[in-house]
Amino acid sequence: MNRxxxxxxxxxxxxxxxxxxxxxxFLQASNIDNLWIQIVDVVCTLAxxxxxxxxxxxxxxxxxxxxxxxxxDGILVIVSIPSIIALFIPTGLxxxxxxxxxxxxxxxxxxxxxxxxxNFDQIIKGFKLALRExxxxxxxxxxxxxxxGLVNCSLFKDIAPSYFATPLDxxxxxxxxxxxxxxxxxxxxxxxxxxxxxGSIVRFYFCILLIMGGIIGMxxxxxxxxxxxxxDNNDDVKAKLNEIEKKIDxxxxxxxEK
Numbered sequence: 001m002n003r004x005x006x007x008x009x010x011x012x013x014x015x016x017x018x019x020x021x022x023x024x025x026f027l028q029a030s031n032i033d034n035l036w037i038q039i040v041d042v043v044c045t046l047a048x049x050x051x052x053x054x055x056x057x058x059x060x061x062x063x064x065x066x067x068x069x070x071x072x073d074g075i076l077v078i079v080s081i082p083s084i085i086a087l088f089i090p091t092g093l094x095x096x097x098x099x100x101x102x103x104x105x106x107x108x109x110x111x112x113x114x115x116x117x118x119n120f121d122q123i124i125k126g127f128k129l130a131l132r133e134x135x136x137x138x139x140x141x142x143x144x145x146x147x148x149g150l151v152n153c154s155l156f157k158d159i160a161p162s163y164f165a166t167p168l169d170x171x172x173x174x175x176x177x178x179x180x181x182x183x184x185x186x187x188x189x190x191x192x193x194x195x196x197x198x199g200s201i202v203r204f205y206f207c208i209l210l211i212m213g214g215i216i217g218m219x220x221x222x223x224x225x226x227x228x229x230x231x232d233n234n235d236d237v238k239a240k241l242n243e244i245e246k247k248i249d250x251x252x253x254x255x256x257e258k
Contacts, residue, residue, distance in 0.1 A: 008047075008054040017047050018113050045084055048077045134224045141217055148209065149174045160190045177206065178213040 007013055021044035024037055052074055056064050064070050117123075149171030156164040163173040163186050177183040187206040191199030 004050075005054055005058070008051040009058065014051060015113070017044055020044060022113070042084055045077075045080050048073070048080065052077045130225045133227075134221065137221055137224055141213075141221060144213065144217070145174050145178065146171055148213075156190055159193050160186070163189065174209070174213070177210055178218060180210065180214045180218075183210050183214065 020040065024041045024044065027033065027037055028041070052064075055070065059070075065074065150167055152174060153164050153167050153170035157166075157170070162169075164170040173186055177186060183206070187203045190202045194202065
């Protein structure tokens with residue numbers, strides 16, 4: 001019993017099971033499926049269930065669910081249980097959409113590999129800090145996209161309905177322009193449906209929109225987000241530099257006293 005306990009508390013063993021299960025999911029998604037692959041899939045799911053039970057016995061109910069990673073693992077195990085039950089239910093009695101959901105839930109198990117990455121907790125901490133520092137800029141940028149989306153919908157919905165037929169379509173088209181990729185297709189489509197003089201004005205207008213939103217706006221957001229992401233590292237470096245300066249000052253004072 002102790003050996004089983006040690007085995008399922010061994011992170012390397014669980015990591016191996018996750019990778020094996022990921023291979024099985026990849027094969028199933030590639031339409032390579034047979035009895036042995038299904039058996040391995042079920043064995044992996046049962047292994048995760050046993051791991052969950054062992055950790056409950058080791059840490060207790062409260063201790064297990066107090067950990068964020070354990071909560072993620074537990075939820076993924078729970079949502080995987082129907083995929084085992086489905087094996088014993090005739091296919092004709094189940095809705096195909098339900099089967100697709102089960103296949104999707106099996107793919108989510110690979111999320112468990114995230115907490116094996118080194119310094120992943122630090123990355124998440126930095127990401128939360130970056131969101132907290134830059135959310136106001138992101139909201140302002142979102143408001144600008146919505147405003148220009150509504151304006152463009154009013155101006156071009158009859159000229160280029162494939163891009164601006166509805167406010168949502170128009171907002172998405174403005175977002176496409178801000179991402180720079182393939183932005184010129186939109187003004188070219190409008191220019192082709194209008195007079196040459198109007199087409200030139202339209203192209204100039206979308207160039208300004210591209211520069212303000214796609215080049216300057218996105219670069220500004222990226223710089224703020226990256227700066228906030230590395231803020232913790234900068235604080236550590238500053239703390240170490242201050243400590244070094246204090247030691248240097250201490251050595252200088254000791255030398256002067258002599």
